[in-house]
Amino acid sequence: MDYLVAETWSPYVAGAMIGLLNCIAIVISDSFIGCSSAFSSSSGMIEKLARGEAASQKPYYKKFVPSIDWGWMLVAGIAVGAFLSAWLSGSLHMECVPALWDERFGDSVSFRFTAAFIGGILVAIGARWAGGCTSGHGISGTLQLAASSWVAALCFFSGGIATALLLY
Amino acid sequence: MSLKIHSNKPVQLFFGFLIGIGFGFALQRGGVSDFNVIVNQLLFNDFTVVKIMLSAMLVGMVGVYLLRHFGLARLQPKPGSVGKTVVGGLIFGVGFALLGYCPGTVVAAAAYGKMDALFGGILGMLVGASIFAALYPRLATTILNKGSFGNRTLPEIFNICPWRVILVVEVLVLGLFVWLELNGM
Numbered sequence: 589m590d591y592l593v594a595e596t597w598s599p600y601v602a603g604a605m606i607g608l609l610n611c612i613a614i615v616i617s618d619s620f621i622g623c624s625s626a627f628s629s630s631s632g633m634i635e636k637l638a639r640g641e642a643a644s645q646k647p648y649y650k651k652f653v654p655s656i657d658w659g660w661m662l663v664a665g666i667a668v669g670a671f672l673s674a675w676l677s678g679s680l681h682m683e684c685v686p687a688l689w690d691e692r693f694g695d696s697v698s699f700r701f702t703a704a705f706i707g708g709i710l711v712a713i714g715a716r717w718a719g720g721c722t723s724g725h726g727i728s729g730t731l732q733l734a735a736s737s738w739v740a741a742l743c744f745f746s747g748g749i750a751t752a753l754l755l756y
Numbered sequence: 757m758s759l760k761i762h763s764n765k766p767v768q769l770f771f772g773f774l775i776g777i778g779f780g781f782a783l784q785r786g787g788v789s790d791f792n793v794i795v796n797q798l799l800f801n802d803f804t805v806v807k808i809m810l811s812a813m814l815v816g817m818v819g820v821y822l823l824r825h826f827g828l829a830r831l832q833p834k835p836g837s838v839g840k841t842v843v844g845g846l847i848f849g850v851g852f853a854l855l856g857y858c859p860g861t862v863v864a865a866a867a868y869g870k871m872d873a874l875f876g877g878i879l880g881m882l883v884g885a886s887i888f889a890a891l892y893p894r895l896a897t898t899i900l901n902k903g904s905f906g907n908r909t910l911p912e913i914f915n916i917c918p919w920r921v922i923l924v925v926e927v928l929v930l931g932l933f934v935w936l937e938l939n940g941m
Contacts, residue, residue, distance in 0.1 A: 594785075599807035600933070602786025606779060606808065607815025613775045614820055614829040618762045621779060623860035624885075631885035648892035658772035663863055665776020666783065670864030673784035682869040686791035686856065689872075701876040703854055708862070708880020709887065710851025715859055716888040717844025717895070719834045722858040723779075725845075727809055729834060731816035733909045733921055736836025740845045745798075747849015752798035755853060 595677050610728055619658050620732070622724025624715035626663035629654040692756055718743070780864050783808075789864035791856035791872070798853050803941050810929050817922055831909065838903030855880070 591597075610621050632654025635643035643649065674680045684697045693699060715721040718740045720729060726744060729737020761767055783789045786808050796802035823829035852858055855877050857865055862881065865873035911918040 596787050597782075597785045599786050599788070599804045600811045602782040602788070603808040603811025603813075604815045605782045606812035607817075607819060609775055609778050609782070610812070610816040611819035611823060611829075613771075615823060616759075616761065617768055617771050617775070618759075618830060619772070620832060621775065623858075623863070627859060627881045627885040628889065631882045632889065634882065635886060635889075646889050646892070647896070648889040656769070658768050661769045661772035662776035662779065663860070665773040665778075666780035666860055666863045667776075667867035668773075669777035669780025669782075670784040670789055671780075671867040672777070673781040674868035677785065679784075680868050682871060684871045686795075686870070686872065688792045688795050689856070697871075700872050704856070704872045704876020705880035705883075707851045707853075707855025708877040709884035710847055711855050711857075711859060711862075711877075712851075712881040712884025713888045713891075714844050714846070714848025714851055716885060717847060717900075718841050719836070719844070721848065721860070722809070722852070723860045725834070727812045727816065731813045731820055732831045732833050733817070733911055733918060733925075734831075734833030734836075735905055735908055735910055735913055736834050736841050738910065739836060739841045739905075740848075743842050743845025744849045744852060747846040748798045748852040749800075749849075751850045751853035752795055756795070756799055 593676050593678075595679065606727060607731065610731065617658055620724070620728035621662065622659060622720055622728055623663055623666070624712065624721040624724060625652065626660045627712050628652055628716055629657065629660050688756075714747075779860070780867070783861055783864045784868060789857070789861040789868075791865065791870065794858075794861065795853065795856050803936050807933065807936070810932070814926055814929055817925065821918055821922060833907045833909050835907040836905050837901055838905075839899035839901065840904075843899060851884075 613619055613621055632643065632649045685695050685700045689700055718725065720737065720740060722744060725737040725740035730741055787793050787804050788808050793802055793804050797805035820829050824831060855862065857873055857877050859881065862873045862877040866878055911921050
């Protein structure tokens with residue numbers, strides 16, 4: 589019980605749990621954990637709501653049909669799981685500007701939101717471009733020893749490290 | 757391999773949701789849905805992200821290859837190319853450092869009160885996914901297929917037994933963990 593409310597878990601325990609979840613997912617759902625496709629599904633469904641059938645005619649949405657699928661439900665579950673974990677450990681609280689950002693760039697909320705927005709655009713473009721993100725390629729792909737995923741993971745971190753060193 | 761339950765859509769949606777709950781719980785409790793932890797990893801001040809990703813890989817690698825050996829799992833390596841994987845990966849990396857979250861952790865962080873993840877990150881990602889869908893027809897006929905290396909695994913490319921590769925990776929990563937802990941990182 590104490591473990592359920594502990595503020596943090598050892599990263600090795602949390603990681604091992606994610607590895608086990610991937611094993612369960614492949615057996616019961618024939619799928620590996622990955623998060624970025626849910627964003628394509630969501631944006632496709634939003635475009636369809638806003639612009640009707642014309643949006644479904646886009647070649648990308650014909651290839652990857654936007655719908656509430658396994659990957660979308662996975663991401664919905666992440667929100668619930670993270671909320672539960674934070675609630676049980678007493679870490680629920682609202683924050684607009686992370687401490688490290690504040691130290692470097694100040695406490696302007698609009699500046700932080702704008703930077704996060706631009707970062708979000710690049711993350712989504714990059715993840716769909718490469719065909720996966722830090723979970724789909726970085727964990728699920730590397731554990732299958734997929735060549736593309738090892739290359740992707742190296743590039744995620746090379747780009748991230750170079751940019752972080754320039755920014756901070 | 758192809759269980760009957762795989763084609764039951766409502767059950768699959770429920771399974772996806774349950775796996776997601778476990779994943780979100782582990783991300784949050786492992787500390788990796790925190791902006792400061794992620795950016796400090798990119799700055800080499802904190803190794804939580806690497807520890808979580810690599811322990812997930814070590815456990816999942818043995819598990820998935822064992823399950824495959826017993827006919828319970830099917831590998832699904834994604835296709836890659838220089839134009840797709842390297843270029844996309846680097847764009848992702850730039851965004852990763854600026855946003856301070858990735859597609860999974862941005863949702864986890866938003867769910868427990870990080871407003872920059874919600875109003876900056878998730879909105880930006882929805883816009884970015886739309887932009888990519890708009891660019892896709894042009895990219896697909898130009899850059900995405902440049903320098904293709906297919907959807908093969910490393911053992912297939914180098915024609916060696918997967919278990920040998922797994923053994924080497926496990927030993928190297930465990931060695932890295934020991935080194936990180938001995939140096940208080």
